Amino acid sequence: MSASQPSTEPGSIETGGSDVSSGDTQTTKPKRVLLAKPRGYCAGVDRAVVTVEKALETYGPPVYVRKQIVHNKHVVETLEKRGAIFVEETDEVPEGALVVFSAHGVAPAVHDGAKQRNLRTIDATCPLVTKVHQEAKRFARDDYDILLIGHEGHEEVEGTSGEAPERIQLVDRPEDVDKVQVRDPSKVIWLSQTTLSVDETMERVNQLRERFPELQDPPSDDICYATQNRQVAVKAMAAECDLVLVVGSQNSSNSKRLVEVARNAGARDAHLIDYADEVDESWLDGVGTIGVTSGASVPDVLVMQLLSWLAERGWADVEEVTTANEKVAFALPRELRKDLVR
Numbered sequence: 203m204s205a206s207q208p209s210t211e212p213g214s215i216e217t218g219g220s221d222v223s224s225g226d227t228q229t230t231k232p233k234r235v236l237l238a239k240p241r242g243y244c245a246g247v248d249r250a251v252v253t254v255e256k257a258l259e260t261y262g263p264p265v266y267v268r269k270q271i272v273h274n275k276h277v278v279e280t281l282e283k284r285g286a287i288f289v290e291e292t293d294e295v296p297e298g299a300l301v302v303f304s305a306h307g308v309a310p311a312v313h314d315g316a317k318q319r320n321l322r323t324i325d326a327t328c329p330l331v332t333k334v335h336q337e338a339k340r341f342a343r344d345d346y347d348i349l350l351i352g353h354e355g356h357e358e359v360e361g362t363s364g365e366a367p368e369r370i371q372l373v374d375r376p377e378d379v380d381k382v383q384v385r386d387p388s389k390v391i392w393l394s395q396t397t398l399s400v401d402e403t404m405e406r407v408n409q410l411r412e413r414f415p416e417l418q419d420p421p422s423d424d425i426c427y428a429t430q431n432r433q434v435a436v437k438a439m440a441a442e443c444d445l446v447l448v449v450g451s452q453n454s455s456n457s458k459r460l461v462e463v464a465r466n467a468g469a470r471d472a473h474l475i476d477y478a479d480e481v482d483e484s485w486l487d488g489v490g491t492i493g494v495t496s497g498a499s500v501p502d503v504l505v506m507q508l509l510s511w512l513a514e515r516g517w518a519d520v521e522e523v524t525t526a527n528e529k530v531a532f533a534l535p536r537e538l539r540k541d542l543v544r
């Protein structure tokens with residue numbers, strides 16, 4: 203895996219504006235905001251949210267959605283107001299009703315359960331998650347032991363593991379590496395969740411390779427372009443920042459990783475917030491440069507609200523830091539498209 207390279211067209215780092223020395227004293231620090239680009243919605247999230255919106259328009263409410271369609275409080279609350287009903291499992295959906303599967307993907311057993319209850323389904327799994335499912339199926343079929351690097355309990359990991367539970371072992375923390383048991387050390391491959399920290403994942407891979415020198419890499423990057431690009435953008439500005447604010451929800455893996463990446467890349471402080479009014483004003487004490495970014499499930503309106511909130515407190519000078527220009531888009535799920543063209 204070429205883990206450090208985002209897969210979209212690279213841009214340039216354009217910070218423009220004033221030259222600020224991190225050695226300035228607190229009293230002389232100019233107040234400015236560095237705004238990461240890319241940030242916010244990725245192609246998979248956009249597709250999943252539009253899928254629920256179009257399903258509501260086309261079939262009328264209620265539209266059931268298994269799990270949060272994407273991990274963002276604002277998005278979920280907005281769709282709820284329009285008639286979406288979020289459930290944990292398909293057995294909460296009335297027989298014959300319409301259910302949308304979230305962007306994080308589902309295990310085959312969930313599809314089977316929905317079929318048994320005669321549910322109409324629309325699968326909004328991100329195509330880049332589906333790609334990891336296909337890899338898992340293929341390597342399980344070829345009788346590999348698959349080491350899936352990911353966070354225990356995350357929906358995406360549960361969905362991918364469900365493709366071949368007898369062949370997949372989850373590796374989350376460093377200590378999990380010692381617990382792995384494989385049948386043939388020459389037939390082992392690692393795969394990963396799409397929204398991990400690129401650097402931490404490579405640490406885990408190196409650890410695994412010490413135990414299994416013949417460990418094979420996935421055929422292509424599992425950590426998706428959007429996760430990688432947002433991490434590259436935050437890294438490019440972190441060292442200049444006294445504070446980085448990441449807009450995103452606590453259950454959003456890629457948003458949480460942005461906070462960690464910012465800290466590891468030199469930001470003096472970093473926090474995850476859902477809304478501007480969650481900023482603790484004490485975080486701003488002695489701060490000059492504030493970095494702002496957002497997770498892949500965050501609509502940009504929430505970032506704009508944060509910028510207004512900061513402008514009211516003196517941080518009105520905003521410079522965009524561009525490290526990539528994303529042009530990825532995915533077609534809506536087939537099950538929905540056929541009804542849209544009628």
Ligand code: SF4
Binds near residue numbers: 245329330331
């Ligand atoms: S973060 Fe990546 S894998 Fe997840 S929905 Fe977005 S594009 Fe797809």
